[in-house]
Amino acid sequence: MLLGCIGDDFTGSSDLGNTLTKAGMRVTQYVGVPDAPAAAEVEAGIVALKSRSIAVADAVRLSLEALDWLRAQGCTQFLFKYCSTFDSTREGNIGPVAEALADALDARQVLVCPAFPATGRSIYQGHLFVADRLLNESGMQDHPLTPMTDPDIRRWLGYQTKGTVGLVPAQAVMQGVTHTRARMLEEDKAGHRLMVADAITDADLITLGQAAADLPLITGGSGIAMGLPGNFRARGLLSATQNQWMGQDGKAAILSGSCSNATRGQVAEHARSNPTREVTADQVMSGAITAQALADWALAQDGVPLIYTSADPAVVIDAQARFGKAAVATRIEGLFADLARALVAGGVTRMISAGGETSGAIVEGLGLAAFEIGPEIDPGVPMIRASDKLVLALKSGNFGGPDFFSRAAAMMEGTAR
Ligand SMILES: Nc1ncnc2c1ncn2[C@@H]1O[C@H](COP(=O)(O)OP(=O)(O)OP(=O)(O)O)[C@@H](O)[C@H]1O
Numbered sequence: 060m061l062l063g064c065i066g067d068d069f070t071g072s073s074d075l076g077n078t079l080t081k082a083g084m085r086v087t088q089y090v091g092v093p094d095a096p097a098a099a100e101v102e103a104g105i106v107a108l109k110s111r112s113i114a115v116a117d118a119v120r121l122s123l124e125a126l127d128w129l130r131a132q133g134c135t136q137f138l139f140k141y142c143s144t145f146d147s148t149r150e151g152n153i154g155p156v157a158e159a160l161a162d163a164l165d166a167r168q169v170l171v172c173p174a175f176p177a178t179g180r181s182i183y184q185g186h187l188f189v190a191d192r193l194l195n196e197s198g199m200q201d202h203p204l205t206p207m208t209d210p211d212i213r214r215w216l217g218y219q220t221k222g223t224v225g226l227v228p229a230q231a232v233m234q235g236v237t238h239t240r241a242r243m244l245e246e247d248k249a250g251h252r253l254m255v256a257d258a259i260t261d262a263d264l265i266t267l268g269q270a271a272a273d274l275p276l277i278t279g280g281s282g283i284a285m286g287l288p289g290n291f292r293a294r295g296l297l298s299a300t301q302n303q304w305m306g307q308d309g310k311a312a313i314l315s316g317s318c319s320n321a322t323r324g325q326v327a328e329h330a331r332s333n334p335t336r337e338v339t340a341d342q343v344m345s346g347a348i349t350a351q352a353l354a355d356w357a358l359a360q361d362g363v364p365l366i367y368t369s370a371d372p373a374v375v376i377d378a379q380a381r382f383g384k385a386a387v388a389t390r391i392e393g394l395f396a397d398l399a400r401a402l403v404a405g406g407v408t409r410m411i412s413a414g415g416e417t418s419g420a421i422v423e424g425l426g427l428a429a430f431e432i433g434p435e436i437d438p439g440v441p442m443i444r445a446s447d448k449l450v451l452a453l454k455s456g457n458f459g460g461p462d463f464f465s466r467a468a469a470m471m472e473g474t475a476r
Pocket residue numbers: 070146202203204316317318319322339340368369370374375378379387388389391392413414415416417418454455456457
């Protein structure tokens with residue numbers, strides 16, 4: 060294994076797997092820290108954690124355990140993957156995890172680059188944009204767990220870190236690798252270990268990846284991985300072979316706990332011509348609905364059924380105020396985990412989930428160990444194979460076109476491209 064990656068959620072880790080696979084690496088995504096060595100052919104290993112919204116100390120501990128395992132597999136470079144919308148609270152988790160990994164690796168210069176231009180996330184002068192809006196006006200200010208109310212990534216990260224945060228501005232990145240490295244050195248001399256790097260286009264991300272060829276630790280969204288496989292290829296370290304992907308027939312089902320703008324649009328679109336069932340926070344909290352009853356409903360439908368708790372921000376805020384933010388999230392995630400188990404037990408072979416936390420709950424609920432990464436459905440969302448009978452798509456909240464759900468189900472079956 061060459062590149063060792065630690066993802067702070069499961070959808071984001073499959074997004075990273077997609078980027079690395081497309082760039083020609085042989086990738087395996089692991090669910091949590093494995094207790095056995097990796098297969099010899101794996102070139103990039105991604106340890107997917109569910110550490111985005113847990114307590115800081117737990118996120119740091121798990122990330123260091125993942126690092127130890129990846130080091131034991133022979134990795135020479137490490138990537139900490141978080142969300143392209145920098146999902147974190149002022150108190151949490153990206154800064155402490157990045158600093159703990161940097162300490163463990165003795166890394167002096169650490170890039171921080173959530174940009175992912177294919178999905179509209181760019182960084183300019185340290186400020187994160189989603190399409191033409193600053194992050195805090197993009198809808199992310201209403202996120203149920205990590206509302207992003209400040210677009211200045213240096214400032215937000217600065218709340219989370221012990222050290223100060225520098226900037227590698229677009230003016231340096233756009234002039235190429237030499238200027239980028241020179242600016243990184245200046246930031247290092249100024250005492251900034253973590254440096255937010257501007258990136259507006261894929262070309263900027265490739266430049267940053269090349270500039271980071273010798274850095275032990277890189278952090279960011281999946282975009283920052285674009286340039287890394289080329290560094291290993293240039294050193295003659297990559298095999299040219301890739302896994303063969305096969306579609307999966309059988310029953311499909313969609314589970315959505317994401318409340319993002321994009322997911323709510325996808326839910327509405329799917330509902331126009333498919334069996335769809337809404338579950339409210341009240342039903343979950345009161346126990347009025349059971350996972351088995353929902354699974355029985357889904358398994359009795361023709362077409363591709365969708366079960367969702369996705370709701371408008373005002374509805375989510377109301378439920379959180381009445382039940383408590385963590386309590387309602389935990390109960391809904393628990394329902395989805397039970398539901399996924401009941402669906403697979405009932406014969407579902409293609410499962411699509413929407414939302415990082417939701418997908419994490421489902422993957423853990425199903426007790427899955429590792430994924431092979433398949434072809435891309437939409438930017439940032441690949442199909443992944445968990446076993447010879449189960450194919451998944453873990454959609455990040457804000458990813459995917461309006462008809463994502465039905466298109467994903469068809470592509471996973473191998474009947475459409
Ligand atoms: N109706 C609801 N009321 C309150 N909380 C909800 C409701 N529906 C879902 N949730 C919770 O909101 C959270 C949504 O987070 P999740 O990560 O799944 O989606 P997302 O944030 O849109 O996706 P991503 O992290 O990929 O951007 C989950 O913890 C989920 O349990």
